[in-house]
Amino acid sequence: MSAITFQNVTKTYDAGGRTLHALKGVSFDIPQGEFFGLLGPNGAGKTTLISILAGLSRASGGQALVHGHDVRRDYQAARRALGVVPQELVFDPFFSVRETLRIQSGYFGVRRNDDWIDELLDNLGLLDKADANMRQLSGGMKRRVLVAQALVHKPPVIVLDEPTAGVDVELRQTLWHFIARLNREGHTVLLTTHYLEEAEALCHRIGMLKQGELVALERTSTLLASTAHTMLRFKTDDALPLVLAARARITGRVVQIAAHDATEVEQLLAELRQAQCRIEDLEIGRADLEDVFLAIMQGQGSASARSPVTAEVPA
Known part of the structure; x- marks a missing residue:
């Protein structure tokens, strides 16, 4: 099942x-x-x-x-x-953290749940806030309580x-x-x-x-593996040649350009030198999930990556 x-x-x-x-x-x-x-x-x-x-x-x-x-x-x-941690910060301002978790346990008919509540508080860094009113918590602490609420009924x-x-x-x-x-x-x-x-x-x-x-x-x-590109990553304050700029992913000073092999990496570096682009922090690595995500969202992913497959039990 x-x-x-x-x-x-x-x-x-x-x-x-x-x-x-x-x-x-x-x-x-x-x-x-x-x-x-x-x-x-x-x-x-x-x-x-x-x-x-x-x-x-x-x-x-x-x-x-x-x-x-x-x-x-x-x-x-x-x-x-099911235990769900929502995006929105939703909380009752009239109860402490521990009271909130006890009430949440009651929704699921779970009694005498303090041992598990203590474990949740400890693992989520909330032990010192256990008796604090929810209104007193920062946004990050409130989000920790949301996680604890989702897990309180195991x-x-x-x-x-x-x-x-x-x-x-x-x-x-x-x-x-x-x-x-x-x-x-x-x-x-x-x-x-x-x-x-x-x-x-x-x-x-x-x-x-x-x-x-x-x-x-x-x-x-x-x-x-479906995006077997080598990624050339570097920083620059200079404008890229138009041909390279059209294929690059630029985030502020950080530039990433895909290359298929070492020969293409050499060609890219030669074009950058010829355009007198001063580069810093040069890295050469494999494509990551962000590269795959952007390729698929732009319709450039491989056919196997875009085709749903049957579920596999994780190794």
């Missing part, structure tokens, strides 16, 4: 007399114990899909299941198996929707250490993030959405 199943899920909205298709027949499975990354640009449909899974939104068509339980027909069992499936957006490095490291441990212990994790280095480091498989459609579904290693 899969931990999560999406079967031809569609979602449409009426937008002033015209129909907006937020999801267009999305289908894939996530096996139990997998760490799965769901990527896509803003507006691709990631949060809509998660909202349907969590019962916060109703699909226009298709079916979503958690551990075999339909999220509409068998919603109680589906909710008990769900077998954990959904993290942009959990590290706008948080500090310490929280990111603390969170991933703890979530990776839970995944090793058998919990299934579904992650959405715009920090692609996180997805590359953590996820066994990755699915990519674009305008409500699934455009890639592969093991992370397969996606990376």
Whole structure:
């Protein structure tokens, strides 16, 4: 049995007399114990899909299941198996951190849960805030409490929707250490993030959405291998020749240009010298997940990378 199943899920909205298709027949499975990354640009449909899974939104068509339980027909069992960390900071200002987690436990009928609550507080760096009112916490601390709330009933499936957006490095490291441990212990994790280095480091498989459609579904290693380019990375304050600028990815002073082999790297460096571009911090490496993501979103990925494949149990 899969931990999560999406079967031809569609979602449409009426937008002033015209129909907006937020999801267009999305289908894939996530096996139990997998760490799965769901990527896509803003507006691709990631949060809509998660909202349907969590019962916060109703699909226009298709079916979503958690551990075999339909999220509409068998919603109680589906909710008990699921822990969701939302993007938005939502909290009750009248309770302390510990009280918040005890109340959340009660929603799922879990009694005498203080030992697990203490473990959550410890692993998420919240022990010294246990008796603090939620209003007194910083944004990063509130987000840690959201993670604890999602995990307080020990769900077998954990959904993290942009959990590290706008948080500090310490929280990111603390969170991933703890979530990776839970995944090793058998919990299934579904992650959405715009920090692609996180997805590359953590996820066994990755699915990519674009305008409500699934455009890639592969093991992370397969996606990376599908873009077998060498990447030339450097910094410069000078303008690139027009031919190179057209194929480069430029972020401030940082320039990245794909090359197929060492000969092409030499040609690129020769063109830069001829244009009298002064470069710093030159690096030559392999393409990363960001390069793959951009290629697929721009329709340049390999056919195998863009074609959904059947689920594989992670090695």
